[in-house]
Amino acid sequence: MSPFPSYYYTFALFILLLSLPSFPARILKHDPLTELTADIQNNTWHAFVKFLDAGKGSELPGMSELKKYFQRFGYLTNIPDHNFTDFFDEDLESAVLNYQKNLGLTVTGKLDDETMNEIMLPRCGMSDSAHEHDHSSLHTTRNYAYFYGRPRWMKSSPMILSYAFSENYMIDYIDISEIKSAFKRAFSRWSSAIPVNFTEAEDYYKADIKIGFFRGDHGDGEPFDGVLGVLAHAFSPENGRFHLDAAETWAVDFDEERSRVAVDLESVATHEIGHVLGLAHSSVKDAVMYPSLSPRMKKRDLKLDDVEGVQALYGSNPNFKYTSSLEHDTSASSWRTSSKWTTFFGLVALIFSLCL
Numbered sequence: 001m002s003p004f005p006s007y008y009y010t011f012a013l014f015i016l017l018l019s020l021p022s023f024p025a026r027i028l029k030h031d032p033l034t035e036l037t038a039d040i041q042n043n044t045w046h047a048f049v050k051f052l053d054a055g056k057g058s059e060l061p062g063m064s065e066l067k068k069y070f071q072r073f074g075y076l077t078n079i080p081d082h083n084f085t086d087f088f089d090e091d092l093e094s095a096v097l098n099y100q101k102n103l104g105l106t107v108t109g110k111l112d113d114e115t116m117n118e119i120m121l122p123r124c125g126m127s128d129s130a131h132e133h134d135h136s137s138l139h140t141t142r143n144y145a146y147f148y149g150r151p152r153w154m155k156s157s158p159m160i161l162s163y164a165f166s167e168n169y170m171i172d173y174i175d176i177s178e179i180k181s182a183f184k185r186a187f188s189r190w191s192s193a194i195p196v197n198f199t200e201a202e203d204y205y206k207a208d209i210k211i212g213f214f215r216g217d218h219g220d221g222e223p224f225d226g227v228l229g230v231l232a233h234a235f236s237p238e239n240g241r242f243h244l245d246a247a248e249t250w251a252v253d254f255d256e257e258r259s260r261v262a263v264d265l266e267s268v269a270t271h272e273i274g275h276v277l278g279l280a281h282s283s284v285k286d287a288v289m290y291p292s293l294s295p296r297m298k299k300r301d302l303k304l305d306d307v308e309g310v311q312a313l314y315g316s317n318p319n320f321k322y323t324s325s326l327e328h329d330t331s332a333s334s335w336r337t338s339s340k341w342t343t344f345f346g347l348v349a350l351i352f353s354l355c356l
Contacts, residue, residue, distance in 0.1 A: 045069065045120045045229065055110040058088040069119065070095040073291075074129025102128050103291070104143070104283040121292040122248075122263065124271060125222055125233035128281050128291060144289065144309025145280040147236040152278045152313045153196070153208075154238070159314075162201040163187070163242075166212035171246060178252045179265065183211070186269035189300070190277060193307045194314040208238070209276055213246040228261055228295065234272035242272055254296055267299045279309050301325050 048066055051058075064084035070076045071084075075095035093109050100107045105114050153161060163183070170176070180200065187198035201207040217223040222233050224245040232244040244250070250265045251257035267288075274289045282289040287305040304326040311320075 048119055049116060051111050052113060052116050053111060054088055056088050056090065056093045059086055060088075061086055063088060063092075066119075067092060067095075070099065072127075073099075074127035075099055077129070099128070102281070102283055104285055118292060121294055122228045122231050123292040124268075124275075124281070125224075125230035126275055126281065126291070143283040143287070144305050144312075145282065146278055146309075146313070147280050150278065150313065151237045157195065159196045161196060161198050161209060162207045163198055163209035163211060164201045164204040164207035166204055166210065169212035169214055169218075169246070171213050171250060174250060174252055174265070182252050182266040183269050186266055186273055186300070189270055189302055190273055190310060191317070193302060193317055193320050194277075194310050195317050196277075196314055207240070209240045209242055211242045211244075213244045213250075215246045218243065228263075231263055231293065232268050232272050234275040236275065237278050240276065242276060244268065244272075251296075254298075261295045263293065263295060264298045264300075267293055267297070270300050270302075274306065274310065277310055278313050279306070282306070282309070303327070 047062060048069070051060060051063060051066060054060060054063070063086040067076055067079075067084040068081055070092070071079070071081060075098050076091060079091060096111065096115065097107060097109045099105070099119075100109075100115060103118060105118060106112070108115070111119075153159065155161070165176075165180070170179075184200070191197050198209075204210055215224060220235075220241060220243065222230075222243075224230055224243075224247060226245075226247050228248070230245060231248060232242075234242040244265075249257065249259045249262045251259075251262040252265050254262060254264070270288050271293070279289050281291045282305050284290060284303065284305040286299070287303045288299060288301070289306055289309070290299075293299060304322075307320075307326060
C-alpha cells in the first residue's frame with residue numbers, strides 16, 4: 001500500500017491544528033499596566049490593578065482609594081471619604097454594579113478584567129451619575145444622557161456661541177494655530193448636527209465658552225491629578241468653563257508626538273464640547289461622549305448616539321445628513337471570530353470525508 005494517504009492525513013491534521021482558533025492566556029485586555037509602564041511617571045489609577053478579581057468580602061490594602069475613585073465619579077455619594085475602609089462591602093459592590101451598567105460593561109459586581117481595564121484608563125473628570133437618561137423613546141439603542149434638568153443654551157435663533165482661549169493658561173509646545181485648528185474642527189462637528197454656530201472671540205472673559213489648560217487645584221472645585229488621570233472637564237450650560245489638564249502630553253499629530261502617553265487634543269475637545277452643550281456621558285463605547293480615552297487613541301467623529309442626544313436638545317441642522325460613519329462598528333471582531341470557526345469546522349468536514 002502506498003504511504004501517500006498516511007502522509008496526506010498527517011499533513012491535513014497539522015493544517016487543522018494550525019487553523020484552530022486560539023484562546024490567549026488570561027490577562028488584562030489592553031492592560032495599561034503593561035502597555036504604558038515605560039513612559040508613565042504618575043499614572044493616577046495604575047495601582048488599582050492589584051484589586052483584579054476582588055469581590056464582596058475581600059479586604060485589600062488601598063481599597064479605600066478605589067472607593068474615592070467611585071465617589072469622585074458619582075457612584076458612592078452618601079459616604080464621607082474619611083469613613084472609607086479597605087473592605088469590599090455592600091456599598092462598593094453596589095457602586096461597581098452601577099459603574100458596569102452605566103458604562104456598558106458586563107455586569108458582575110466584581111472587579112473583573114474588563115472593569116479594571118476601564119477603571120485604569122484616562123477619562124473625563126465629569127461625574128457619570130450627574131445626569132438623566134432619555135426615556136422618551138422606546139428605542140433601546142439610545143444611551144445618551146443629559147445633566148439634571150436638561151440644561152441647554154437658550155440664546156435666540158440663529159444661535160451663535162463664542163469661544164476664547166486663555167492668554168495665561170495655555171501650553172507652549174504646540175503652536176497656537178494648531179491648537180485653534182483642532183478646536184475649530186471639533187466645534188464644527190457639533191455644528192454640523194445642530195443649528196448652532198461657534199465663533200472664536202478675542203475677549204476671553206466675555207466669551208460664552210472659556211478654554212484653558214490648568215494644573216492641579218485651579219479654583220473650580222475639580223482639581224486635576226497629573227498624567228493619565230482626569231484629562232479634562234467642562235461644565236453644563238450655560239457655564240461655559242472648559243478646562244484641560246496641562247500635565248498631559250497633548251498631541252495634534254501622533255506622527256510628530258511620539259510619547260506613549262500622548263493624548264489626542266481634538267478627541268478630548270470634541271467630547272468636552274458635548275458637555276458644554278448639555279450632554280452627559282454615554283454608555284455606548286464608541287460614542288464621543290463615552291467617558292474614557294486611551295492614550296494615542298483618536299475618537300473624533302460623532303456617532304449616532306451623540307447626534308441623537310444633541311439634536312434632542314437643539315433640533316437638527318437642516319443640512320445634516322446621516323452617513324455610515326455614524327453607525328457603531330460592532331461587526332468586525334465578531335466576523336473575524338466566526339470566520340475562524342467556519343474555517344476550522346470546514347477543515348474538519350474535509351478531513352473526515354477524506355478518511356471515509
